[in-house]
Amino acid sequence: MSGHATSLRLKLPAICFLLQLLTIILFAVYVRYDEETSANLWHQKLRHHNGSNLDxxxxxxxxxxxxxxxxxxxGFGFLMTFLKRYGFSSVAFNFLIAAFAIQWSTLIQGFLHSFHNGKIHVGIESMINADFCSGAILISFxxxxxxxxxxxxLLMTLLxxxxxxxxxxxxxxxxxxxDAGGSMTIHTFGAYFGLTVSRLLYRPHLNKSRQREGSVYHSDLFAMIGTIYLWLFWPSFNSAVTAHGDDQHRTVLNTYFSLAASTLATFAISSLINGEGKLDMVHIQNAALAGGVVVGTSAEMMLTPFGAMIAGFLAGTISTLGFKFITPxxxxxxxxxxxxxxHNLHGLPGVLGALLGALVAGLATQDKVWGGRPLYSGRGTLFIPPPVYFPPGGILKMSFLASPPxxxxxxxxIYWEVRAKGLSSFSFNISKGRGKAQPAQ
Amino acid sequence: MSGHATSLRLKLPAICFLLQLLTIILFAVYVRYDEETSANLWHQKLRHHNGSNLDxxxxxxxxxxxxxxxxxxxGFGFLMTFLKRYGFSSVAFNFLIAAFAIQWSTLIQGFLHSFHNGKIHVGIESMINADFCSGAILISFxxxxxxxxxxxxLLMTLLxxxxxxxxxxxxxxxxxxxDAGGSMTIHTFGAYFGLTVSRLLYRPHLNKSRQREGSVYHSDLFAMIGTIYLWLFWPSFNSAVTAHGDDQHRTVLNTYFSLAASTLATFAISSLINGEGKLDMVHIQNAALAGGVVVGTSAEMMLTPFGAMIAGFLAGTISTLGFKFITPxxxxxxxxxxxxxxHNLHGLPGVLGALLGALVAGLATQDKVWGGRPLYSGRGTLFIPPPVYFPPGGILKMSFLASPPxxxxxxxxIYWEVRAKGLSSFSFNISKGRGKAQPAQ
Amino acid sequence: MSGHATSLRLKLPAICFLLQLLTIILFAVYVRYDEETSANLWHQKLRHHNGSNLDxxxxxxxxxxxxxxxxxxxGFGFLMTFLKRYGFSSVAFNFLIAAFAIQWSTLIQGFLHSFHNGKIHVGIESMINADFCSGAILISFxxxxxxxxxxxxLLMTLLxxxxxxxxxxxxxxxxxxxDAGGSMTIHTFGAYFGLTVSRLLYRPHLNKSRQREGSVYHSDLFAMIGTIYLWLFWPSFNSAVTAHGDDQHRTVLNTYFSLAASTLATFAISSLINGEGKLDMVHIQNAALAGGVVVGTSAEMMLTPFGAMIAGFLAGTISTLGFKFITPxxxxxxxxxxxxxxHNLHGLPGVLGALLGALVAGLATQDKVWGGRPLYSGRGTLFIPPPVYFPPGGILKMSFLASPPxxxxxxxxIYWEVRAKGLSSFSFNISKGRGKAQPAQ
Structure with missing residues (x-):
């Protein structure tokens, strides 16, 4: 390997320019303000419905x-900063691919879900759905x-x-x-897509880098910023596109209880499976979130608060065990x-969430749960068989893509200007009355 | 002390499972969706009132x-990461006990405040109140x-x-x-409960650990994340359960001004009481928040913006002085x-806030302030005398609870897998063209 | 230089007390609750309009x-923590001057914009505008x-x-x-004011401190917290005071797309202009935000989503190039x-944003864009010529202001109690079964 192979100098600008140019052209042709963001359409709507701007x-x-x-x-960006030497890449590549994903998915979801009269109409709902899609990409990341x-x-994101x-x-x-919270569409899909790509890009000699595949003290604290924000806002994630009124409110409540229970389960199992009875930050950072994933499909249903807790507790347990036994x-x-x-945070709990959705939907009579709206939740969890992923995976393997050795x-x-080693590059001279710092040595 | 005594292996799983199981059973028996989260009840309500889902x-x-x-x-989680070697425990135990507290307080507050026809009904207000209660627990923490x-x-939380x-x-x-913002119920209670527990668990030989009871450079920055978030959202804290309309709006405004003034007071006093005229992060991280505590009771009243500023300025001053003179x-x-x-951030400003509430309520004529609603704010600040805490405190002292020596x-x-020392475990080799990291030495 | 000269002991308390006292007096005389925060005025309004508290x-x-x-x-506070040895000052001085700025600008903006019957009336809009003004001060900072x-x-803030x-x-x-998002009033003004002050305080011997004018690994991660929050909430910034309804909604949408495109541009240009094809955190932390600045004036107009993307892409490009070529x-x-x-993040994109606002306003027919509301956007970007800043600048140069050598x-x-050097002050002893930390050496 030479330094040249991982240089981003021409490759990254080329793909960024190309993708952004393509996106801008497609937006110019197809994307229009919807009736809530367009001045004309909104004021027409107001006149017709005698409504208010506050509606x-x-x-x-x-x-x-x-x-x-x-x-x-x-959330995703900082969760991945746990690696001791990969913090810049974690938070910044997360930033880059999500910034592209929200644009590209506005187009793809627009063509597939809201293509009317040859145009895609955008507003707050398309923004939420685009963010959801980028969530799946970041899981794969x-x-x-x-x-x-x-x-x-970026190529992976495109595909x-x-x-x-x-x-x-x-x-x-x-x-x-x-599947309002995306147990199936986001978590299960994102996890198994990512695992498939990881399999395709399998590195038999990864042990040469294993000494860097861990955390240091402060990188684990940065990761906890991501964890806590994901945990806090998961009720909003699951409820962001549910129907207004009781649906949205109930989804939030169920998710809140499920997350609380998965947190206790994670602490319990983490200390149980450790030989010295110590807790492991890897588990806390990840498995405590499984309660949000597992109710993604069912949180809008009449799951009941204690049902949400049971689901969360099981998800936290299974997820923590997954880190210990399945990942290896x-x-x-x-x-x-x-x-x-x-796989432990999104894959297993996602599948479990799909099954739970089917179960809750099956148990409930239609009328009791949804006031007459049809419900087919939980049918099938993944509809694109893994082999379909292989061709795009093949593209990702191409040698000129600046992949690390x-x-x-x-x-x-290899990708970043890193100017100095840690804080220790300067010693802090704390002798009183002088107040002057000295470079180390 | 042996390594064994602080092992969490059986103790933590046992208490987590037990508490979570107990909570789930009590939820199954007693907790139901309220009329804003239940599909049936909400749609009944809509029909009766001719309302909209957006209401x-x-x-x-x-x-x-x-x-x-x-x-x-x-906020609480990162504020406590200031200790150089206790960041994992600070943010993660905060996470654990709050996750349990919100469940348990949903039950306790439900039984005491909203127990109708043998059931507790839950929705957004119970969620806010449960979070409030966990705030008191975290103050004690x-x-x-x-x-x-x-x-x-966890035992302390239960009690x-x-x-x-x-x-x-x-x-x-x-x-x-x-007491919408909880000057009395949350801050004063949480602080004095915590101080009572601390007294019960007094360690005469704590000086053996004093070298760790301080911050390092980056731990103080992590703590500032907590501080700033607490400061930013304190207006929401004080207003979250006040009456809709002008009450909620005014509470936010008063808290905002009080916090701004307590910030200036903190910087002023911090540099004034330091022998070298330097600022102290301990003060900035804590006393700047006293402005939020001190108007917890009175912010919803017609305190006036300049009244809020005077209150905040006094609270910031007293709190900073408390760190210097009272804590020792x-x-x-x-x-x-x-x-x-x-004691400096929640205890003193909480008591001050209760007195301020009584004063403002006393000064105002009922009509002028509340449009006819009765007002008895500020009567008494703590109703459970400290001796009542002793028995639960006694339980906490039991030797088998994995307490640190x-x-x-x-x-x-002692409680966490800590994989490597700081970032310095790797030196960053920044020689050009090689880009390869080497483990130190 | 002696330690004495930078001591804050008397100077900082004096100015804090003085400014806070002055503010409190002016608030007492002039500032009153507005009709949405005053109990009496709000209930009068409700009675007259037959309205609801939820309005x-x-x-x-x-x-x-x-x-x-x-x-x-x-956002601003953590963005500035990138410096290796200036994290406390960055986040805490940001905190101090913003806390004062929001008070002082409530008065200044009140006198100039909403002074009725001899009083300034305050509520959520004055709070937003005060925060906006403090944004300009922090840009200068x-x-x-x-x-x-x-x-x-603090003196600079006052002026x-x-x-x-x-x-x-x-x-x-x-x-x-x-100029709802403040391309002109906030970004251009804040940047050129700050540059003028920097010119006035020019230090020919700053090279004596250059070894500290850079980042270390973790300080760049702290800065990314600031960056990401600024990026996330910029749609709210640009829309916070626009008209309710489609205006606010459209402003958010345009800003969202502009930011996404400026992010791709920043990554592209950053790797393109680096000799080794590496990315630079300075660019990512700053230029990715230029998409928010550049649409500050025009985002509320019918800019179109692809128009927003083009604007964002250009702004990200120009801003990144500015860091490389103009700053030196x-x-x-x-x-x-x-x-x-x-200059690269706020100055250039702000000027560009003013021009863009004029262009979009000029292109659109009045009716099509605003439904009949008059529009004069983009006329002139800065109305106070730079020489006007010199006298206040002169005040800042006075030798007794505790300026650093x-x-x-x-x-x-020089301004903070710094208790210990980095995390490395303690080695982490990770030998099994002992679990005991030792101070280094």
């Missing part, structure tokens, strides 16, 4: 949107974290957003499933190197 | 709830930070939530006081070791 | 306000970061808030421009030392 859906969705937005960029260049990641849209279309539009097997037996353990995985320095 | 209280309380939620989990195991903390509910019931329901006395004379100085206080490693 | 503007502005508030205190004492900064109000009055009230020239040729590069710029220790 604009902006006021009833935007706070939820901002919570979701925070999860995508702060977690599986390949540290082993892919930003060029590969995955497209497949995400198709999968979502099959699930929600053709089959008619309900995925690596050693199935050649799937899952950097962030997305096996010896340089989990390492910021 | 659901969700839209008028949820943004405030999320601000409060952020204060509880990010601040007093015993670094000196207690998570097992002890304190219960007493919190009783105290709140006496104050708000029996006496009829108004509590430790040396009263055997109360108050790790975070909660005197030599191991303020130390993450 | 209070609090519910339609407060979530936006809190996003803006987060940008001011977390970025230009002089590390080279000024908190005493100088700049006043000039900000006058400039805003000329632009918005006299000329009638629209400002320093070497014009004697302007711009610590944070505010040239050898002690970018250094927390």
């Amino acid at each position: 604009n859906d902006f006021y009833f969705r935007y706070p939820s949107f901002q919570d979701v937005h925070t999860m995508i960029f702060i 977690g599986a390949v974290l540290g082993k892919t260049s930003p060029v590969q990641l 995955e957003v497209t497949l995400f849209g198709i999968n979502e279309y099959i699930l929600l539009s053709l089959i008619g499933a309900k 097997i995925l690596d050693s037996k199935l050649k799937i190197q899952d950097t962030c353990g997305v 096996d010896t340089q995985c989990f390492e910021d320095q | 659901n209280d969700f839209y008028f309380r949820y943004p405030s709830f999320q601000d409060v939620h952020t204060m509880i989990f990010i 601040g007093a015993v930070l670094g000196k207690t195991s998570p097992v002890q903390l 304190e939530v219960t007493l919190f509910g009783i105290n709140e019931y006496i104050l708000l329901s029996l006496i009829g006081a108004k 006395i509590l430790d040396s004379k009263l055997k109360i070791q108050d790790t975070c100085g909660v 005197d030599t191991q206080c303020f130390e993450d490693q | 209070n503007d609090f519910y339609f502005r407060y979530p936006s306000f809190q996003d803006v508030h987060t940008m001011i205190f977390i 970025g230009a002089v970061l590390g080279k000024t004492s908190p005493v100088q900064l 700049e808030v006043t000039l900000f109000g006058i400039n805003e009055y000329i632009l918005l009230s006299l000329i009638g421009a629209k 020239i400002l320093d070497s040729k014009l004697k302007i030392q711009d610590t944070c590069g505010v 040239d050898t002690q710029c970018f250094e927390d220790q």
Whole structure:
């Protein structure tokens, strides 16, 4: 490997310019303000319905949107900073691919879900859905974290957003499933897509970089910023696009209780399975969130608060056990190197959530739960069979994509100007009365 | 002390499982959706009142709830990461006990405040109140930070939530006081409960761990994340359960001005009392928040903006002086070791806030202030005399609760897998063209 | 230089007390609750209009306000923590001057914009506008970061808030421009004011502190917290005071797309202009935000989503190039030392945004864009010529203001108690079964 191979100098600008140019052209041709964001359409609507500016859906969705937005960029971004030498890449590549994903998915979801009279109409709902889609991409990013260049990641985003849209279309539009919080469409899809890509990009010699595949003290604290924000705003995530009124309110409540229970389960299991009876930050950072994933499908239903707690408690338990027992097997037996353990946080709890949705929908009589609206939740969890992913995976393997060598995985320095080593590059001279710092040595 | 004594292996899982199981059973028996979260009840209500889904209280309380939620989990959690070696425990035990507290207080507050026809009905208001209660627990946690195991903390939570509910019931329901921002019910109660527990768990040999009872450079920055979020969202905290309309709006405004003034007071006093004229992060991290505490009772009243500023300025001044002069006395004379100085941030300003509430309520004619609503704010600040806390305190002292030895206080490693020392475990090799990291030495 | 000269002991308390006292007196005389925060006025209004408490503007502005508030205190505060030895000062002086600025600008903006019957009436809109004004001050702070004492900064705030109000009055009230997101009033003004002050305080011997004018690994991660929050909430910033309904909704949408495109541009240009094809955190932390600045004036107009993307892409490109090519020239040729590069993030994109606003307003027919409302956006970008700033600048140069010496710029220790060097002050002893930490050596 030469320094040249991982240089982003021409590759990254080329793909960024190309994707942004393509997006701008498609937006110019197809994307228009919807009736809540267009001056003309909105004022027409107001006149016809004798309404008020304060009825604009902006006021009833935007706070939820901002919570979701925070999860995508702060939550996912900082959760992945746990690696000792990959903090820049974690938070900044997360930033880059989400910034592209929200644009691209506005187009893909628009073509598939809201293409009327040859135009895509955008507003707060399209923004939330675009953020949701980028959530799935970032889950996949977690599986390949540290082993892919930003060029590969942008290509992956281009392909995955497209497949995400198709999968979502099959699930929600053709089959008619309900999945407001995305147990199936976001978590299960994002996790298994990421694992498939990770399998395709399998590195037999990754042990050359294993010494960097861990945390240091402060990187674990940065990661906790991500964890806590994901945990806090998961009720908003699951409820952001549910129907207004009791649905949205109930979704929040159920998610809140499920998360609380999964947190206790995670602490319990983490200390139980550790030989010295110590807790493990990996578990706390991840498995405590499984309660949000597991009720993604069912939280809008009449799950009951104690039902949400049971679901959350099981999800936290299974997720923590997954980190201890399944991740090593995925690596050693199935050649799937899952950097962030997305299988445990998003894969397993997502599948469990789909089953739970089917169960709750099955138990409830239609009338009692939904006031007459049809419900087919939980039918099928993944509709694009894994082999379909292989061709795009193949594209990602192409050698000119600035992928890191096996010896340089989990390492910021190949993609970033890193100016100085840690804080210790300066000693703090704390002798009184002088107050002057000295460079070390 | 042996390594065994602080092992969480059986103790933490046992208490987590037990508490969660108990909670789930009680929820199954007693907790139901309220009329804003239940599909049936909400649609009945809509039909009877000819209302709209957009009238659901969700839209008028949820943004405030999320601000409060952020204060509880990010604000308190990161504020306590200032200790150099206790960041994992600070943010994660905060996470654990708040996750349990919100469940348990939903039950306790439900039984005491909203138990109708044998059921507790839950929705956004119960969520806010549960978060409030957990705020009191986390204040107490601040007093015993670094000196207690998570097992002890969960037991403390179980007991304190219960007493919190009783105290709140006496104050708000029996006496009829108004205390929307919890100067009395949350801050004063939480602080003095915590100080009582700290007194009960007094460690004469804590000096063996004093070298860890301080900050390092980056731990103080992590703590500032907590401080700023608490400061930002305190207007939401004080207003989250006030009456809709001008009350909520005015509470926000008064709190905003009070906080601004307490910030200037804190910087002023901090530099004034330092021998070298330097500022102290301990003061900025804490006393700047006193402006939020001090108007907890009175912010919803016609306090006037300049009244709020005077209150905030006094609170910031007193709180900063407390850190300098009172904390050492509590430790040396009263055997109360108050790790975070909660007496200065929550205790003193809470008492001051109760007095201020009484004053403002007394000054105002009923009609002028409340449009005819009765007002008894400020009567009495704490209704459970400290001796009542002793028996539960006694339980916390039991030797099998994995409490740290005197030599191991303020130390993450006894409860956590700590994988590597700081960032310095790797030197950053920044020689050009090589880009390869080497483990130090 | 002696330690004495930078002591804050008497200077900082004096200015804090004085400013706070003056503010309190002026508030007592002039500031009153507005009709949405006053109990009497609100209930009168309700009776006259047969309205509901839920119509209070609090519910339609407060979530936006809190996003803006987060940008001011977390966003700006943490963005500036990138310096290796200036994290305390960055986040805490940001905190101090913003806390004063929001009070002082409530008065100044009140006198100039909403002075009726001899009183200033305050509520959520005045809070947002006060936060906006403090944004301009913090932009200026970025230009002089590390080279000024908190005493100088408070004086600068006093003067700049006043000039900000006058400039805003000329632009918005006299000329009638629209500038909801403040491309002109906030970004351009704040940047060029800060650069003027930096020029006045030019330090020919700043090279004595250059070794501290850079980042370390974790300080760049702290800065990313600021960046991401600014990026996330910029849609709220631009829309916080626009008209309710489609205006506010459309402003959010345009800003969202502009920011996404500026992010891709920043990554592209950053890697393109680096000799080794590496990315630079300075660019990502700053230029990715230029998309928010550039649509500050035009985002509320019918800019179209693809128009917003083009604007954002250009702004990200120009801003990144500015860091590479213009900042060094400002320093070497014009004697302007711009610590944070505010010229690139706020100056250039702000001017571009003003031009864009004029262009979009000019292109659109009045009817099509605004439904009949008059529009004069983009006329003139700065109305107070730079020479006007010189006298206040002169005041800031006075020698008794605790300004740091040239050898002690970018250094927390002159103003802060810094208790220990980095995390490395303790080695983490991770030998099994002992679990005991030892102070290093």
